[in-house]
Amino acid sequence: MSTSPQANPLSEPVPQLDLTAQYAAIGAEIRTAVERVLASQQFVLGREGAALEAEIANLCGVAHGVGVASGTDALILALRACGVRACDEVLVPTFTFVATGSAVSALGAKPVFADIRPETYNLDPAELERRVTLRTRAIVVVHLYGLAADMEPILAFAKARQLPVIEDNAQAIGASYKGRRTGSLGDAACISFYPTKNLGAYGDAGMVVTNSPQLAERIRTLRNHGQAAKYLSSEPGWNSRLDEIQAAILRVKLRHLSNWQRARQSHAAEYSRLLTQTPGVMSPIAPEGYEHVYHQYTIRIERRDALQKFLGERKIGSTVYYPYPLHLQPLYASLGHNAGDFPHSERAAQEVLSLPMYPELRREQIARVVEYINDFITH
Ligand SMILES: Cc1ncc(COP(=O)(O)O)c(C=O)c1O
Numbered sequence: 001m002s003t004s005p006q007a008n009p010l011s012e013p014v015p016q017l018d019l020t021a022q023y024a025a026i027g028a029e030i031r032t033a034v035e036r037v038l039a040s041q042q043f044v045l046g047r048e049g050a051a052l053e054a055e056i057a058n059l060c061g062v063a064h065g066v067g068v069a070s071g072t073d074a075l076i077l078a079l080r081a082c083g084v085r086a087c088d089e090v091l092v093p094t095f096t097f098v099a100t101g102s103a104v105s106a107l108g109a110k111p112v113f114a115d116i117r118p119e120t121y122n123l124d125p126a127e128l129e130r131r132v133t134l135r136t137r138a139i140v141v142v143h144l145y146g147l148a149a150d151m152e153p154i155l156a157f158a159k160a161r162q163l164p165v166i167e168d169n170a171q172a173i174g175a176s177y178k179g180r181r182t183g184s185l186g187d188a189a190c191i192s193f194y195p196t197k198n199l200g201a202y203g204d205a206g207m208v209v210t211n212s213p214q215l216a217e218r219i220r221t222l223r224n225h226g227q228a229a230k231y232l233s234s235e236p237g238w239n240s241r242l243d244e245i246q247a248a249i250l251r252v253k254l255r256h257l258s259n260w261q262r263a264r265q266s267h268a269a270e271y272s273r274l275l276t277q278t279p280g281v282m283s284p285i286a287p288e289g290y291e292h293v294y295h296q297y298t299i300r301i302e303r304r305d306a307l308q309k310f311l312g313e314r315k316i317g318s319t320v321y322y323p324y325p326l327h328l329q330p331l332y333a334s335l336g337h338n339a340g341d342f343p344h345s346e347r348a349a350q351e352v353l354s355l356p357m358y359p360e361l362r363r364e365q366i367a368r369v370v371e372y373i374n375d376f377i378t379h
Contacts, residue, residue, distance in 0.1 A: 014356045014365045016317030017196055021360035026256060030202075033248040040244075045224070048247035053207065055254055056191065059174065060183030060209045064216035067207050067242030068223050071170040071192025074206040075103035077240065078188040079138060081208075081218040082164040084109050088137035093123040094325040095345035096142045100168050101326045104140070110335075112136065113327045115342040119285055121145060121298070121352070124344070125153035138164045143172035143182045145321070145354075146198065146264075146295035147286060151177050151185045166190065169209075171295040173199050174261050178289045183209045188219075193242075193250055198264070198295050199257050201246040263359035264294040267366060271297055271355065274370040278377055296321060296354040299373075304351050310376045316369050319354045 023030070037048060053065035068074050084090055086108030092100050094113035101111040114127035121144045128139065139158055141149045158165045165186035173191055175182045183189040193205035208219050221228050226237030272283040282300040286292035298321065301307055308318050325345040327337035339346060355369055 011315065013315035014317060014361075014369060016319050016354065016356050017358050018360065019195065019200070019358075021358065025360070026252065029252045030249055033252045034245055037244045037248045043244050044241055046244045048244045048251065049242055052242070052247040052251050052254075055251065056173075056207055057209050059181070059254070059257075060169075060189065061181045062184045062189075062209045062211045064211070064213065065207050065209045066216055066219045066223065067205070067247065068219070069206065069240040069242060070204040071168075071190055071194060071197075071206040072099040072103055073223070073240040074190035074192070074208045075099060075140070075166070075168060076106050077219045077222050078166050078190050078208045078210075078215070079103060079107055079109070079140070080222060081215050082138050082166060082187060084137050087135070089133055089135040091128060091131055091136060091139045092326070093140075093142050093144075093345070094327045094342045095121060095322065095348055096144060096168070096326065097170070097322060098326060098329060098331065099170075100140055100142055101329075101332065105331075109137065110135075111326065111332070113325075113335075113337070113342060115344045116348065117150070118344045118348065120147060120150070120287070121348055122147065122149035123154065125150055125157065128154065128157045132161065136161070136163060138166060140166045140168055141186065142168040142170075143175060145284065145298050146172045146175055146293035147284070148172060148175050148177035148182045148185070148290055150287075155185065164188070170194075170197065170206075172293055173197070174257060174291075175293040176291040184211070187212060188215050193246070198260065198293055199250060199253055202249050203246055205242045205246040205250065207242065260359040261293050263361075264297075264357060265292070267357060267359075267361050268292070268294045268297050270363060270366050271370065274367065275299070275373070278370070278374055280377060281373065294357055297357040298352050298354045300348070300351045301353065302351060304353050307373065307376050308353055311369070311372055314372050316372055317356055320349075320352060321354050323349055325349050 057065035088109040090104040104111040167186040167189035169189040170192035172182045188210040191207045193201040222237040223240040226233040226235040
């Protein structure tokens, strides 16, 4: 029998994400869908995009979906449609992907950062009162790693101040909060179909979903050069359209999403079950009434960098989402923040580690990852 590293399951790498396993399973369906678009020769704003908009809106439990070029564009367009303009302030959590803040900056507005709750990594609702000013024009809430933020107090605060709430639902499509899907909780929600997301395209794509016909119409206009009617522009927009090939691919993948979601949840349960015996490691939590979709399975450990190195040497992939909170990014140096301003976010940035997570992950791979973590802890 061969003893080469490839043949030995103990030395087989476990990547943090393996999209090739998914393509192997659904490649034939995808190719049929792409062929259909090629045969139609309709590539922009056609039937596939319209059908995807209806299907994603339905999944989120809202009336409208507007396909756009990326999750970042979805944020920029939603903020703009909600009335955010240059010099306005927008409240955003500091522990997130940079796009949440840079979408605000793209409009010439100022992101005003807020800290997170350490146990969920999501916006701490108590922070809103501390950070709001007379210039605050909107709130962006991120559902990080696939877990909804605590929306009830956030929505109550926003209602009292008459501020629109935009959900950054880039990582949490299919998740729910107290019986309602993420994407249906705020005034508008932004989805990213970046290839690594739970529902990922084969390139960039995104969508805004909303119950408001006015917001949907405005975003439809803005994504297409501000044209309210053909060749008649009423305001400056740009080209941010989701193309038909991506839409057709996403429609195929959407049919598998609930199965993939269940697989992710079952992997997460297995990780958490095995890690209960591991001292010093905090597993992700899903509070009562929240359905977590585990875009990431993110643990927390004090010696994070050493663990990541240890795992890497054993061919176990892991990623730090995110090593720098937004207030400490060079991009936002001019805002004058210092280390210590948002302690929960800063600590999370030093301690979080996302382990291998994708639907096709196998039980023995999960067991191996946890065994190595245990080895690290006990040595
Ligand atoms: C939380 C969050 N917001 C926004 C984005 C931006 O989405 P996109 O890459 O599709 O522009 C992403 C993903 O990249 C994200 O994870």
